[in-house]
Amino acid sequence: MKGAYDVAVIGAGVVGSAIARELSRYKLKIGVFEKNLDVCNETSGRNSAVVHGGFAYDADTLKARFCVAGNRMMGDLSEELDFPFKRCGKVLVGNTEEDMEQLKRTLKQGDVNGATGLELIDEKKLHELVPAVVGKFAMWSKNSGIMDPFLFTIGLAENAAENGAKFLFGHEILGIERVDDDYLLRTGKGEYKAHWVINAAGLGCKTISDMLGITGYHVIGSKGNYIILDKRLGSLLPMPVYPVPSNTYMGIHVTPTVDGNVTVGPDAENVTDFSYYGVPQKNMEELAKSASNLWPHINKADQIRNFSGILPKWVDENGVIQDFKIEIKEDIAPHAVNLVGIESPGLTAAVPIAQYVVELMKEHERLVKNDQFIPEHKSIRRFATASFEEKNALIRENKEYGEIICSCEQVTKAEIRAAIRNPLGVATMTGVKYRTRAMMGTCQGGFCQMKIEQLIEEELGIPAKDVRYSRPDSWVLTGNMREEK
Structure with a gap:
């Protein structure tokens, strides 16, 4: 036996790291098991880095509830954890009558969800906000924003570690066995014991769920490809520009980063290989062509890199994408919190998800507060941004x-x-x-x-x-x- 923990968190993406930080507010021995060699090596670090407003998700869902909550607290989190965040707004741009009707439905859904700062604007106002955009009108989400997903996740994880959590990298979970009132976790580097197990494995959520005995979930991978443009174009894009969304897909969009670059994407393709992140040339060409209809400043000479990310989507037997699943199945896997299908808006919603996980645990276990918990974390001082x-x-x-x-x-x-x-x-x-x-x-x-x-x-x-x-x-x-x- 290599070690024993009160809680084993499986997965060190943004959600797993947020859970570890929330748990470190209590007197618990916490182990975070991650197969990669650092945090946010998969979905959490491979996305648009947008802080969503909460209008794009069906009413009365965990996605809507936690997205709205995460958006509201992001400013405070940015100050506590010292990561870049800009509440720059976002526009969803349309041109046709059908686009306008869809935007009206989207705005109404946002109001029901509790999203604030939503407004339909005309062409004049749209071009005041984003002069280089192509469109007749838009829905303006004033409270949407952009952030650094790496430093957000790193801040959560390092703050958890500073408050006592132990991160075990290169520790892929190969098997889980129930032994008496605890779990035995088998990894490639030895066996560990834990009283509680939390499945925050992201793309591996179904595998861990099956190991816990909670079977039957169908999880697909939705791969999105991106292009990164040079910083010289950043001044032409003050906020993310999206097309009018469909019911299941936000569309190829153009997004500024907090550091001045511009990202183009993502497209969307269902995949079964959750580890391949290559970006085909044809996808790059299609991304540039499609996004140029919104923002015609995408040239090959300015493309400095590409990347891709994969979202774990829980779907039903008809292939319909489902809500986040966050559950305790006491009859099957006591003392285990199972998270399935934590995709977008998981980055925005990470801390509310973590708080919810802790509240579920409290229904089954008395947690004692850690009076020594320190919520503040300082990132490395950046020379480039200093005076x-x-x-x-x-x-x-x-x-x-x-x-x-x-x-x-x-x-x-x-x-x-x-x-x-x-x-x-x-x-x-x-x-x-x-x-x-x-x-x-x-x-x-x-x-x-x-x-x-x-x-x-x-x-x-x-x-x-x-x-x-x-x-x-x-x-x-x-x-x-x-x-x-």
Whole structure:
């Protein structure tokens, strides 16, 4: 037996990390089991990074309820956890009578859900808000916004760790067995015991649900591809621009990021392989063509990267997408909270989902408050966004703030070292990337990647062959190109 926990959270995406943080408000020994080598390596870090308003979901659903709640609290969370968030608004753009009727229905649904700041606007107002957009009218969601999904998830996870939660990376759950009043969790790195198990496995939710004995769920993968555009276009897009939505799909949209880039996408395709993130050329071409109907500033010369994400959608026997499922099946799996189909708006809704999970647990277990809980977390100080005076002060404090490693994003050696020393013990290249934005600029790591790899070696005292880019099998280097003499 490698260890025992009061609660084992399976999955370290945004929802699993939020659950771990909420649980750390109580006197509990918490273990977070994640098959990847860092948080938000899957759906939580592969999305549009939009904070949704809550109008796009059927009334009386958990999706609608938690989205509205998450939107309202995002500003406070941003201050507590020190991640970028902008309540910039969003427009859903239409051109036809049918579009107008759909927008009226969407606005009415938003009102029922409790979403606020929704307004139908004419062409003049639309072009005041987004001069470069193409459209006749729109629904304006004033309270929608954009955020950094990496730093949000990292903030939740690192704050949970600072309050006592233990994150076990590279620990894929291979089996779950009920033993007396506890669970035995079998991983590739040994066995662990836990009194409570929480299935926050995202794309793996059905697998874990089946292991718990809660069978019968059908989960499909909906893959969406994206293009990232250079920062020089950011000033042309002050807020996300969406087409008029259908009942099941928000459509290919154009979204600014909190750091000034623009993302185009996603499209949507049902997939059975939940691990393949390649983006075909034809999809990139279709994304650019479709999104140009809304915002005609998408050129190949400005495309610096592409990526994709996969949403775990719970569907019924007819293929109809269902609401979030968050349940305790006491007769089948006592002391287990099962989360299935946590897709969009999971990023916006993560903390309300976590609070709901804790309330469900309280119906079965007395939880004692942790009076030592500290809700605040500080991210790494960013040199690029500091004022001239602040930059000078940082360099006086630590001379390595005066050495730029990533020229595109102005990331210093001090920031790289701080990222390598993160509270979660993450030692990957993307662990540095997501915490600092190094390798996210125009050259996408062409000039700084190997400098960062060498700093990981130096800081952690590990050989080059052991440094991973992101996943367990993603070696940065596999050997020498030539024998040393």
